[in-house]
Amino acid sequence: MSSPSSTLGGSKHAIKLTQGLVALFAFSCGAIVANLYYAQPITELISPSLHMSAGSAGLIVSLTQIGYALGLFFIVPLGDLLENRKLMITTALVSIASLAAASLAHSPGWFLAISLLIGFSSVAVQILIPLAAHLAPDHARGRIVGTIMSGLLLGILLSRPLSSLVADHFGWRFVFAAAAVLMALVTTVLALTIPRRQPEHQATYFELIGSLLHLVRTMPVLRHRALYQGLVFASFSLFWTAVPIELTRHYGLSQSAIALFALVGAIGATSAPVAGRLADAGHSVRATLVALSAATLAYTPALVHPAFGVYGLVVTGIVLDFAAQMNMVLGQREIYALHAASRGRLNALYMTSIFVGGALGSALASPLYERGGWTLVAGAALVFPLIACVHYWFVGRPHAHGRT
Structure with missing residues (x-):
């Protein structure tokens, strides 16, 4: 379904989505979303510096993702109401201030509060993605969104090694200071480059938020896609939060090796x-079935034979990342086709479910590892995509490529 839903520099068709603009969107999405993950591999450096308990240290990643989920639910729907460029820039400015504050924090409570705000303000990325979907021609929307989402996933994946390397050489505070500088540069370039988009949707903020329930109730494609990716991302976050602990404690790897x-x-x-x-x-x-099956089978090396060691973990990481990214793009392509005027809210609901799942996975990582080591982590992480796979096979397939 497509219909005019906004004004983009006078006309949607007056703006050509060039390869350069797509590349800028992809890089910017990666740079912004990376803010959610810089702390993930270096919590064991942050916690002693701030005299955090083990339980509090485990909350750093979870609170960041909870903040992101809150921002997705309460800020991103405004993309269907307010001028998008101004909304994105305002949110990014809050992110810059939060990252700078994190580099200066000296108390556990203050750092945890800032972590929540970093997550909340990083939703600028989810204002950019629907904007790109509006600009993209119908026949190429999946490819363009997929390219931009590859930038987002690279930001998630590269944020961890970059954070580890920088913290290993310059300390963990420099990680957040450098991230604030990068965000300032990205925000400046976007402010000068991306087109304005003024939605034509007329409603109050509370009416906009209230309409979210109607979208969930009337669109089974949205419900199913949100469920599948939420479960896959819970597994994804559980793996990437627990694996630095396993690599440090069991294999004695340095931050650079991690x-x-x-x-x-x-x-x-x-x-x-x-x-x-x-x-x-x-x-x-078919692609969804492949993605969900791959996510389920990704943990096979750890469960079949622990002697696979680091090599088995590498295989799990690659397959799981491949599956999570594939399923996310497939889901976004489907929900963006549902109703053009509601893309901001549809994206907000979809991504909120994903990062609620991510927060759950991150929160489970440390308790599961302390109780049963990597075997328990792998067994628990396997359950999430398995549930998604079973639900998809018996319930979701009729809606996987449909319209409501």
């Missing part, structure tokens, strides 16, 4: 353009 491990996982980002092309060609059903 950075190299995380860098290998970035190979998974290559699935995004592939998923977009498959969706454009009408192969969402």
Whole structure:
């Protein structure tokens, strides 16, 4: 379904989405979303510096993702109401201030509060993605969104090795200071480059938020896609939060070695353009089954034989990243086709479910590892995509490539 829903520099068709602009969107999405993950591999450096308990240290990543989920639910829907460029820049300015404050924090409570705000303000990325979907022609929307999402996943994956390397050489505070500088540069370039988009939707903020329930109730494609990616991302976050602990304690790897491990996982980002092309060609059903099955099978090395060691973890990381990115792009391609005027809210609901799942996975990582080591972590992480796979097979397939 497509209909005029906004004014883009006078006309949607007056703006040409060039390869350069797509590349800028992809890089910016990666740079912004990376803010959510800089702390993930260095919590064992942050916690002693701020005299945090083990339980509080485990909250750093979870609170960041909870903040992101709150921002998705309460800020991103404004993309259907307010001028998008101004909304994105305002949100990014809050992110810059939060990152700078994190580099200066000296108390556990203050740092945890800032972590929540970093997550909340990083939703600027989810204002950019629907804007790109509005600019993209219908026949290429999946490919373009897939390319931009590959930038987002690269930001997630590369943030961890970069954070580990920088913290290893310059300390953890420099990580957040450098991130604030990068965000300032990205925000400046976007402010000078991206087109204005003024939605034509007329409603109050509370009416806009209230309409979210109606969208969930009337669009089974949205419900199912949100469920699948939320479960896959719970597994994804559980793995990437727990694996630095396993690599440090069990294998004695340094932060630099952990950075190299995380860098290998970035190979998974290559699935995004592939998923977009498959969706454009009408192969969402088969591609979704492949993605969910791959996420379920990713933990096989750890469960079949722990002696696979680091190599088994590498395989799990690559396959899981590949599956998570593929399923995310397939889901976005489907929900963006539902109703053009509601893309901001549809994206908000979809991404909120994803990062609620991510926060759950991150919160489970430390308790599961302390109780049963990597075997328990892998067994628990396997359950999430398995549930998604079973639900998809028996319930979701009729809606996987449909319209409501």
